[in-house]
Amino acid sequence: MTLAINLPGLQLKNPIMPASGCFSFGREYSHFYDLSELGAIMIKAATEEKRLGNSTPRVAETKSGMLNAIGLQNPGVLKIIENELPFLGGYDLPVIANIAGSTVEEYENVAKALRQTDLIHAIELNISCPNVKEGGVQFGTVPEVAYEVTRRVKEQASVPVYVKLSPNAADIVAVAQAVESAGADGLTMINTLTGMTIDLHKRRPLLSNKVGGLSGPAIKPVAIRMIYDVYKAVNIPIIGMGGIMTTEDVLEFLMAGASAVAVGTANFQNPMICKELIDDLPTTLKQYGFESIEEAIGSAHR
Amino acid sequence: MKLMNTHLHAISVIAEKTIKMDIVIEKKLLETIRPGQFVYIQIGSSSEHMLRRPISIADVDIEKELLTLVYKELGEGTRKLSQLKKGDPLNLLIPCGNGYRIDQLQLSHALLIGGGIGVPPLYYLAKKLVEKGIKVTTIIGFQSKEDVFFEEEFKGLGDCFVTTNDGSYGQQGYVTDSIEKEQPEFDNYFACGPNPMLKAIELKLTDKKGFLSLEERMGCGIGACYACVVPTKDEKGSKKICQDGPVFSAGEVKI
Ligand SMILES: Cc1cc2nc3c(=O)[nH]c(=O)nc-3n(C[C@H](O)[C@H](O)[C@H](O)COP(=O)(O)OP(=O)(O)OC[C@H]3O[C@@H](n4cnc5c(N)ncnc54)[C@H](O)[C@@H]3O)c2cc1C
Ligand SMILES: Cc1cc2nc3c(=O)[nH]c(=O)nc-3n(C[C@H](O)[C@H](O)[C@H](O)COP(=O)(O)O)c2cc1C
Ligand code: FES
Numbered sequence: 262m263t264l265a266i267n268l269p270g271l272q273l274k275n276p277i278m279p280a281s282g283c284f285s286f287g288r289e290y291s292h293f294y295d296l297s298e299l300g301a302i303m304i305k306a307a308t309e310e311k312r313l314g315n316s317t318p319r320v321a322e323t324k325s326g327m328l329n330a331i332g333l334q335n336p337g338v339l340k341i342i343e344n345e346l347p348f349l350g351g352y353d354l355p356v357i358a359n360i361a362g363s364t365v366e367e368y369e370n371v372a373k374a375l376r377q378t379d380l381i382h383a384i385e386l387n388i389s390c391p392n393v394k395e396g397g398v399q400f401g402t403v404p405e406v407a408y409e410v411t412r413r414v415k416e417q418a419s420v421p422v423y424v425k426l427s428p429n430a431a432d433i434v435a436v437a438q439a440v441e442s443a444g445a446d447g448l449t450m451i452n453t454l455t456g457m458t459i460d461l462h463k464r465r466p467l468l469s470n471k472v473g474g475l476s477g478p479a480i481k482p483v484a485i486r487m488i489y490d491v492y493k494a495v496n497i498p499i500i501g502m503g504g505i506m507t508t509e510d511v512l513e514f515l516m517a518g519a520s521a522v523a524v525g526t527a528n529f530q531n532p533m534i535c536k537e538l539i540d541d542l543p544t545t546l547k548q549y550g551f552e553s554i555e556e557a558i559g560s561a562h563r
Numbered sequence: 564m565k566l567m568n569t570h571l572h573a574i575s576v577i578a579e580k581t582i583k584m585d586i587v588i589e590k591k592l593l594e595t596i597r598p599g600q601f602v603y604i605q606i607g608s609s610s611e612h613m614l615r616r617p618i619s620i621a622d623v624d625i626e627k628e629l630l631t632l633v634y635k636e637l638g639e640g641t642r643k644l645s646q647l648k649k650g651d652p653l654n655l656l657i658p659c660g661n662g663y664r665i666d667q668l669q670l671s672h673a674l675l676i677g678g679g680i681g682v683p684p685l686y687y688l689a690k691k692l693v694e695k696g697i698k699v700t701t702i703i704g705f706q707s708k709e710d711v712f713f714e715e716e717f718k719g720l721g722d723c724f725v726t727t728n729d730g731s732y733g734q735q736g737y738v739t740d741s742i743e744k745e746q747p748e749f750d751n752y753f754a755c756g757p758n759p760m761l762k763a764i765e766l767k768l769t770d771k772k773g774f775l776s777l778e779e780r781m782g783c784g785i786g787a788c789y790a791c792v793v794p795t796k797d798e799k800g801s802k803k804i805c806q807d808g809p810v811f812s813a814g815e816v817k818i
Contacts, residue, residue: 285787289806292564305789313794313801318780320790322614322640329782334789334801478610506610529783530605530613532566532656 262543264300266520266554268498269446270383270421271355273300273521276554277511277539280502280525281306281359281385281425282331286345287352290528294536301355303449303523304345306387308361309370311337316469321458326477326504327526328456330470333361333390338374346380355382357423363393365400365410372417383420386411386445389427389452389474401427401452404439411443421446423500426491428454428483437491448491449500449523451484477526478504485517492518492559506530508538508545515554516561564656564785565592571651572629579709580636582645583621586653588630593623597662598688599755599776599810602632603784605654606640616640617781617805619755620658621683622690630657633683633712659784660809663688663753663774665695672698674749675717676738676764678756679705684776685755686713689720700724700747704756708732722747739763752813762818773813779804793817 264275278301279290286304287296296302314334321328335341338360349356358381362368368386375381388401388410400406407424415422424440426433428451437448453474460467484503492499501519505511506527514522527534551557573585601619606612622631636642647653665688673692675685682703689699699721705711708731717723725733726741734741738760754764755776765775782790786806793808793816794801802808802816 283783283788285789289783289785289787293566314789314792317790317792319792320614320780320782320788322612325610325613327613327782329788329790331789334792477613504610526613529788530610530615532783532785 262546262553264539264542264554268500268520271301271357273355275300275539275542276515276521277535277542278302278357278500278521278523279528279535280523281387283525283528286341287349290532293532295352296349297353298536298539299354300521300539301357301382302349303357303359303385304341304349305335306333306359306361307335307338307341307371308333309338309367309374311335311340318468319470321467321473323456323458323475323477324479326475326479327529328458328468328473328475329453330468330473332470338371342374342378346378350380356380357383357385359385359387359425360414361387361390363390365413368410369413369417372414376417376419381420383446384414384418384422385449386414386422386424387452388424389429399427399429401425401436402430404432404435407436408439408443411440411445415444423447423449425452426450426487427452428480428487433487434490434494437495441495441497445497447498447500448495449502450491451480451487451503454480454483476503478506480504481510485513488514488517488519489561493562505538506534508541511538511542512545512549512557515557516559518559518562520558564659566654566656568652568654571647571649571653573649574645574647577633578712579707581710581712582634582636584632584634584644585629586632586655587628588657590625590628592657593625593628593630596620596623596630596658597664598691599662599684600658600660601684601809602630603656603659603781604644606643608654612640612643614782615656615784616644617659617784619684619776620687622687635680656784660805661807663810665691668751670697670750672700672749674747674752675699675701676742676752676754676756677701677703678738678760679710681754681756681760681776682713685753686716688753689717693720700749702726702738702741702745702747704728704738704741704760705732737763739767742767758818765813765818768813774810775813775818776809777804777811777816777818778809781805
């Protein structure tokens with residue numbers, strides 16, 4: 262059975278890739294398996310300048326999940342182009358560059374900087390960041406703001422742009438339709454859900470940033486519901502993510518309407534997870550009566 | 564670093580909520596382990612605990628092919644580890660972190676300073692130092708008498724002084740009080756314990772070269788997620804405790 266699937270800018274050998282921020286730039290995981298086995302890689306968010314991120318503690322375990330508030334620590338887009346992308350260029354591996362910013366201009370500048378390299382195949386526009394000019398409201402929660410940042414990044418980008426939707430939006434379908442009309446080539450969803458946990462001994466929020474993003478199996482039903490709804494409302498492909506641990510989870514995302522999936526938090530419990538999912542997926546597809554990936558995509562809607 | 568399935572060989576309680584575990588590990592891997600490195604251990608096999616737990620390597624027995632961990636039961640993860648029995652499966656990432664690079668040092672007398680759950684990695688370190696003919700003096704601090712462990716083991720390797728915060732055993736006070744009282748002679752110091760302790764030691768022993776082992780909450784445990792960072796002293800950058808550490812030279816990072 263072929264697991265291959267073609268999406269804008271991405272010829273995927275299989276529909277499995279690591280999610281942004283959970284896999285850095287791949288180096289650490291390359292000690293566990295050959296990165297060329299992956300469908301693609303979503304690299305850690307790039308901002309215009311270097312960012313040092315939040316103070317620690319930055320992560321907390323929660324039931325079947327975790328909270329993180331890394332704070333976009335990264336060396337800045339130019340350093341990523343110079344020091345990280347050449348390493349990934351050594352693999353047979355489509356690279357999706359996640360970009361972040363505090364202002365629309367910053368997003369534009371990161372997208373512009375990425376024109377310098379031919380080592381990326383698509384951009385993932387992370388609109389879950391707080392907009393400093395609009396009182397810190399996430400770009401991704403207001404359809405008009407999401408439209409504007411997508412339109413302006415599309416103007417700068419030389420590769421297809423996938424917009425990463427935030428589950429914190431009141432109406433994620435409205436945001437999805439807004440970014441589609443702004444020219445998005447695809448969607449990735451979902452980013453983390455805002456959450457908090459309190460340290461009983463210290464009597465204060467455990468994370469130093471107080472709030473963090475919830476990820477892992479705990480958010481899977483939310484992701485499935487959102488993908489199911491968005492799939493019906495748009496005509497661009499979706500890369501799904503949120504709590505994937507097993508090949509059955511992968512199939513559920515495909516059925517809901519995702520054309521490919523990303524795996525984040527599960528890499529922390531099992532560094533081999535992506536490879537194991539790729540190896541086991543054909544058996545699961547067959548077991549549930551599918552002859553190809555294409556057949557499974559959106560099959561819960563028929 | 565390897566991801567491996569293995570099993571528990573023995574488990575026992577050695578002090579208040581303090582558990583010693585012997586885990587079966589092949590000789591070839593044990594030979595590569597440096598004192599100060601840790602294992603990143605999975606809790607259960609379901610999705611309930613998505614994060615592993617970092618536990619220092621307390622001892623290595625190459626002949627018997629055993630690795631020893633000593634940990635305190637604090638929360639749900641460590642409590643679950645304690646329910647395991649001989650023969651139960653365990654999944655480890657091993658070895659993690661840099662450890663103490665004692666091969667690169669010229670010294671004749673080492674001072675080891677440990678606080679609470681920072682004591683275990685110093686035991687394998689002490690054994691390795693003594694093996695190289697280096698004299699070892701150890702100062703270990705605990706909350707209370709019931710918490711004390713490894714005193715006899717360290718006494719078998721050199722001088723060992725114990726402090727307790729409540730004075731119920733050994734000298735009353737902190738490890739820094741004991742350094743003050745005993746005035747031990749040494750070339751380099753090696754410390755592991757809670758951050759306030761490490762900070763106090765770094766401030767006190769400014770004239771000596773030292774090495775500090777740090778703790779932080781971790782995500783990936785292998786350097787990929789930036790959860791476990793500590794700022795460098797100049798605050799212009801940061802280091803990852805899981806990958807660049809957990810051992811740093813005194814003065815290298817801002818505790
Ligand atoms: C490099 C390193 C070596 C360590 N070595 C030892 C050792 O030899 N013996 C020992 O008893 N303890 C050691 N610790 C601390 C130990 O990791 C924590 O006590 C343990 O993770 C707590 O887990 P829990 O399930 O009991 O607590 P929970 O509160 O259920 O844990 C929840 C989450 O917080 C994390 N966490 C909680 N406290 C700490 C902490 N102090 N440091 C790091 N993560 C924490 C857990 O790993 C887990 O992800 C070490 C920590 C580090 C970073
Ligand atoms: C530690 C950590 C860091 C993350 N960093 C980013 C990031 O930089 N950019 C981004 O778009 N998403 C980031 N995410 C979100 C993930 O890419 C993913 O959307 C989310 O975690 C849901 O998938 P999961 O449940 O499989 O982890 C991060 C998640 C985690 C846990
Ligand atoms: S725990 Fe992920 S970088 Fe250290």
